[in-house]
Structure formats: C-alpha cells, structure tokens
Amino acid sequence: MNNLRLAALNEREKTVVAVGRARFGGGLVIIAGPCSVESEEQTMETAQAVKEAGADMLRGGAFKPRTSPYAFQGLGLQGLKILAKAREATGLAFVSEVLDTRDVSWVAEYADMLQIGARNMQNFSLLKEVGKLQKPVLLKRGMHSTLEEWLNCAEYIMNEGNGNVVLCERGIRSFETYTRNTLDLSAVPAAKELSHLPVITDPTHGTGKVSLIEPMSLASIAAGSDGLMVEVHRNPSEALSDKDQALTPQQFARLVQKARALERFMAEMP
Numbered sequence: 001m002n003n004l005r006l007a008a009l010n011e012r013e014k015t016v017v018a019v020g021r022a023r024f025g026g027g028l029v030i031i032a033g034p035c036s037v038e039s040e041e042q043t044m045e046t047a048q049a050v051k052e053a054g055a056d057m058l059r060g061g062a063f064k065p066r067t068s069p070y071a072f073q074g075l076g077l078q079g080l081k082i083l084a085k086a087r088e089a090t091g092l093a094f095v096s097e098v099l100d101t102r103d104v105s106w107v108a109e110y111a112d113m114l115q116i117g118a119r120n121m122q123n124f125s126l127l128k129e130v131g132k133l134q135k136p137v138l139l140k141r142g143m144h145s146t147l148e149e150w151l152n153c154a155e156y157i158m159n160e161g162n163g164n165v166v167l168c169e170r171g172i173r174s175f176e177t178y179t180r181n182t183l184d185l186s187a188v189p190a191a192k193e194l195s196h197l198p199v200i201t202d203p204t205h206g207t208g209k210v211s212l213i214e215p216m217s218l219a220s221i222a223a224g225s226d227g228l229m230v231e232v233h234r235n236p237s238e239a240l241s242d243k244d245q246a247l248t249p250q251q252f253a254r255l256v257q258k259a260r261a262l263e264r265f266m267a268e269m270p
C-alpha cells in the first residue's frame with residue numbers, strides 16, 4: 001500500500017488520540033451507550049450505568065443511518081443536547097455519528113468525537129469536511145470495504161490536516177447469515193501493521209447478537225484491539241433501534257470486568 005503517505009506505519013511512532021480522559025492507543029478504551037438517543041431519561045440512565053460499570057466514553061446516535069426511511073431517524077440536535085447533558089453529569093466524553101457534510105461544523109460543537117459510519121466510509125466529501133477540523137474522528141470500516149480502501153479513507157481525512165483518526169472494525173458482509181456481519185478480527189493486527197493509527201472494534205454491529213458480544217470483545221482484545229465500542233440499553237426490548245444487539249447494564253458491567261482482566265493479562269505477557 002504505497003499510496004498511503006500519512007496513514008502508513010512506515011517507522012512512524014504509533015499515534016495516540018486523546019478524547020476527554022480516554023487515550024486511544026494508550027490502553028484499552030471502552031465506549032458504551034445506546035444505539036440511538038431516544039430520550040433524556042433513557043440516555044442519562046444509560047450513561048450513569050456505563051460510567052459506573054467502568055466505561056471510558058459514551059456513545060449515542062443523534063442522526064441514525066437506517067435501512068428504512070420509515071424507521072426512527074434519531075432526535076438530531078435535541079439528541080446532541082441530551083448527550084451533552086449526559087457528559088456533564090458523568091464526565092464521559094461522547095462520540096456521535098455525522099451523516100451529512102452540512103452538519104459537520106455544528107455537530108462538532110457538541111460531540112467530542114465524530115463518527116463516520118460504515119455506510120459513509122467512502123463519502124469523500126464528508127471525509128474532507130471532518131478533515132478540516134481537529135476534532136477526533138472514529139472511522140468505521142465499510143461493510144464491503146477492503147483494508148486498502150479503509151486506510152485510504154483515513155488518508156483523505158489526514159490529507160486535509162486532521163491526524164486524529166481512530167479506525168473501527170465493525171464487521172463485513174459475508175455469505176454467513178447467522179450473524180449480522182462477520183467481525184473481521186484479522187483486520188485488527190493487519191491495520192496495525194500497516195498504519196500507526198489506533199484500531200478499535202465494534203463487536204455489537206460486528207455480530208448483531210447479544211450472546212456473541214462478550215466472546216468477540218475478548219477475542220478483539222487478544223487480537224490487539226485498542227478499544228471496544230458496545231451498545232447498551234436500560235431495557236433492550238424497548239430500544240428504538242438495534243434492540244437485538246443491546247447489552248443490559250448488568251451484562252455490560254460483566255463484560256468490562258473481563259475485558260480489563262484480559263487487558264492486564266496481555267500487558268504482563270512477555
């Protein structure tokens with residue numbers, strides 16, 4: 001991949017991206033929260049629960065990329081204001097998705113980190129727009145994208161002057177239908193041997209199944225992931241989006257304990 005001028009490892013130091021108190025590339029960063037911001041109560045309650053369980057950052061969608069135009073599209077500005085309140089209450093910085101170039105500058109006034117979702121990975125106008133800011137960007141891998149395509153999208157952002165990019169493997173489409181996507185764990189060490197950027201995984205969208213989130217989170221850590229992003233809902237059966245893949249706060253708390261234990265074990269490995 002000799003076309004990568006900025007994102008390639010090439011003997012560069014590994015990049016550490018700071019978001020609030022989280023340091024991507026400097027120890028395991030756990031991001032948790034609802035798929036969508038649905039109400040102030042739901043978001044505040046979930047934010048408190050994930051904070052108590054040991055999350056480093058909060059997530060929540062205010063703009064949702066939904067397969068159907070009739071599905072819940074998110075609360076937009078109101079959602080961002082709710083997330084800002086949750087940040088104030090918990091001290092957790094938050095990441096939220098931006099879908100449209102026209103929204104980038106004002107979404108960046110609220111969010112601590114901008115998410116480029118899988119469906120927009122190759123939206124080059126959007127990549128250039130977030131590249132013009134210094135706000136950290138979480139760049140999800142497109143569901144049909146190769147590593148080369150993914151890293152070139154990081155290059156688009158960096159080429160505009162924003163080096164604060166974190167890569168996120170969230171599963172790719174395969175012939176398998178049991179899982180929502182196929183979490184490509186080989187992409188974690190592969191991206192890390194090609195690039196100096198931190199790489200995290202999203203075992204929630206990567207599997208789409210509650211029972212598989214914990215094992216795939218632990219497998220991600222074993223594969224060298226710099227962090228995890230998982231969806232948590234106070235009452236998954238009532239979630240307005242992705243209810244089959246949301247962990248309860250209790251399930252999340254157990255996951256954090258195991259993830260931190262594995263992180264310590266890995267740190268001690270010769």
Ligand code: PEP
Binds near residue numbers: 065170
């Ligand atoms: C999300 O994280 O809310 C999301 C929509 O993920 P993806 O873009 O990976 O599907």
Ligand code: MN
Binds near residue numbers: 035036205231241242
């Ligand atoms: Mn989701």
